[in-house]
Amino acid sequence: MTAEAIQTGPRADAAADGDAPLRIALLTYKGNPFCGGQGVYVRHLSRELARLGHRVEVIGAQPYPELDEGVPLTELPSLDLYRQPDPFRTPGRGEYRDWIDALEVATMWTGGFPEPLTFSLRARRHLRARRGDFDVVHDNQTLGYGLLGDVGAPLVTTIHHPITVDRRLDLDAAADLKRRLSVRRWYGFTRMQGRVARRLPSVLTVSGSSRQEITEHLAVPADRIHVVHVGADTDLFSPDPSVAEVPGRIVTTSSADVPLKGLVHLVEALAKVRTDRPDAHLVVVGRRAEDGPVARTIERHGLGDAVRFVKGITDAELVDLVRSAQIACVPSLYEGFSLPAAEAMATGTPLVATTGGAIPEVAGPDGDTCLAVPPGDSEALAGALRRLLGDDALRERLGARGRARVLARFTWKQAALGTAERYREAIAAARPAVRTP
Known part of the structure; x- marks a missing residue:
C-alpha cells in the first residue's frame, strides 16, 4: 500500500x-x-x-x-x-x-x-x-x-x-x-x-x-x-522580582566544545570585560570539557574562578539562574532558531546575542530588544557586555521589551x-x- x-x-x-x-x-x-x-x-x-x-x-x-x-x-x-x-x-x-x-x-x-x-x-x-x-x-x-x-x-x-x-x-x-x-x-x-x-x-x-x-x-x-x-514556555520562563540579581553575572547555554556555539569567543570576551569589571563572571548551562579550546582559553586567561559550568539542573533551577543574571548571552556562530534566546527574553533578562543564522529573527533589533554583535567577534561581544553591565536603565528597557516580543511572537x-x-x-x-x- x-x-x-x-x-x-x-x-x-x-x-x-x-x-x-x-x-x-x-x-x-x-x-x-x-x-x-x-x-x-x-x-x-x-x-x-x-x-x-x-x-x-x-x-x-x-x-x-x-x-x-x-x-x-x-x-x-x-x-x-x-x-x-x-x-x-x-x-x-x-x-x-x-x-x-x-x-x-x-x-x-x-x-x-x-x-x-x-x-x-x-x-x-x-x-x-x-x-x-x-x-x-x-x-x-x-x-x-x-x-x-x-x-x-x-x-x-x-x-x-x-x-x-x-x-x-x-x-x-x-x-x-x-x-x-x-x-x-x-x-x-x-x-x-x-x-x-x-x-x-x-x-x-x-x-x-x-x-x-x-x-x-x-x-x-x-x-x-x-x-x-x-x-518559550512563557509561564515557566517569566520575571520574578523576588530572585536577587547577582552583580556581574552573565549566563549562557552551550556545549563546551561545539564550535557552532561560540563559547570560546564568550570566554575571550569575559577576559576583556574583567579588566575593568572584576566582578564579571560566567555561568554556563552545559557540560564542562576537561580539554579542548574552551578549557585552554579559560586556563590561558586565568578564568578558572570566573567560569562555572552547571548541568542536570531542574527547570525551576534553570529559570532562577537566568533570572539572577544581569545578562543572558547567546554567542553562537549559527542557530536555526535559538530557544535559549527566547527563554532568556521571556524572563525579562536583557540579552546580548550574535547575528548568526536565525538569532536576529528571535532576538529582534539591536538596541531595541537586545544588543546584537557579529558572530565570532570577541571584541564586539566584550563591548556589548561592558555597555550593558554599566547601564541599569538599558538593562531594564531591553528586558521588558524582550519579554513583550516573545509573548507576541514565540509561544x-x-x-x-x-x-x-x-x-x-x-x-x-x-x-x-x-x-x-
Whole structure:
C-alpha cells in the first residue's frame, strides 16, 4: 500500500478538514531534555498539541525525552552506544536483537554516527505494525532512509537546521588532517539526510533563516518548506522580582566544545570585560570539557574562578539562574532558531546575542530588544557586555521589551496551532484524487 492510499475515509476527511482531533506519532531519535533543542521541542510541542485536544504519542530512543503529564512515551531503544560513563562502548553478545543492532555497532566501529539511520529503520517497522493508529507521523529531524515510502500515515518532518552547517564549522575548527577525516566520517549521515529531505512532501522549519539554509544546503524546493516558529514556555520562563540579581553575572547555554556555539569567543570576551569589571563572571548551562579550546582559553586567561559550568539542573533551577543574571548571552556562530534566546527574553533578562543564522529573527533589533554583535567577534561581544553591565536603565528597557516580543511572537501554543495546520494539509494531500466522470 502506498502512502497516498493511507488514511482515507470519513475519519481522515474529518481530520484533514479540522473537524476531529488528530492522532499524532511524534518521532525523536534523541530526546535529551538537558542538552540540545530536540528534547525541548518534543516536550513542549507535544504538551501544547495535547492541550489543543489532539492525541499525541511520542516514540523515541535514548536519551529519552521528559514529557508532561498526559503525553505517553513509547520507547524504541537503540543500543545506547554513546551513554555515559562508557561512550563508544561495545555491546555484549546478548544485547544484539537483530540486524539493525549489528548495523548500529558496525557504523560506530568505523567512525560514523548511526542513530538517524537505525532509529528510522526501527520506527518504520514499529509504525507499519500499528497501521491505522495514527492520522499523521511527525519526524523530528531523523531524516533516515527508513522513513521513505510507507510509514502507515502521511509524514511531516521538522528540520531545525541542516546539520551540514555543523559539519562545515567542525571542519573549519579541525586542527589537522586526521581530525578533518574523523569529522567527515562522523558526519557521513548528512548525505543520507539530504537525499531523504529532497524526497519529502512536507517540511517544517523554525525560522526563515533555516528555510533558506535548507534550500541551499539540502536542495529542498522552497515551496515544500513551511516556517512554524517555536517558542518559550512563557509561564515557566517569566520575571520574578523576588530572585536577587547577582552583580556581574552573565549566563549562557552551550556545549563546551561545539564550535557552532561560540563559547570560546564568550570566554575571550569575559577576559576583556574583567579588566575593568572584576566582578564579571560566567555561568554556563552545559557540560564542562576537561580539554579542548574552551578549557585552554579559560586556563590561558586565568578564568578558572570566573567560569562555572552547571548541568542536570531542574527547570525551576534553570529559570532562577537566568533570572539572577544581569545578562543572558547567546554567542553562537549559527542557530536555526535559538530557544535559549527566547527563554532568556521571556524572563525579562536583557540579552546580548550574535547575528548568526536565525538569532536576529528571535532576538529582534539591536538596541531595541537586545544588543546584537557579529558572530565570532570577541571584541564586539566584550563591548556589548561592558555597555550593558554599566547601564541599569538599558538593562531594564531591553528586558521588558524582550519579554513583550516573545509573548507576541514565540509561544508554544502558537507553535502547536501552526504545526497542526500543516498536519491537516499533509493528510489532505495524501488523499487519493477523486475522479469525475
